[in-house]
Amino acid sequence: MKRFTIVCRLLVTSVPHVLGYADSxxxxxxxxxxxxxxxxxxxxxxxxxxxxxxxxxxxxKEYGVR
Structure with a gap:
């Protein structure tokens, strides 16, 4: 399972929509x-x-990524 999840807010509901997963x-x-x-x-x-x-x-900023 990947550690990081990229999500966005749907306009219709307050439930976040998963856009993708990342390892780093x-x-x-x-x-x-x-x-x-x-x-x-x-x-x-x-x-x-x-x-x-x-x-x-x-x-x-928190993870030191540019």
Whole structure:
């Protein structure tokens, strides 16, 4: 099972929609930024080990990803 989950908020419900999974912080940030550029709203990255969700740039800062 992959550690990081990339999700976005659906406009109709408050349930997050899973966009993808990543093994590394760098991969997660790259995927999240790509989804944001494609027009997805409120893209967040979840860390399965600490059970927290971050917005893309906060996650990148927290994990030292550029």
């Amino acid at each position: 912080p760098g991969e997660a940030v790259t995927m999240a930024r790509k989804f944001t550029q494609e027009g997805k709203r409120d893209v967040r990255i979840g860390d399965g080990q600490v059970e927290k969700h971050f917005d893309t740039e906060s996650f990148a």
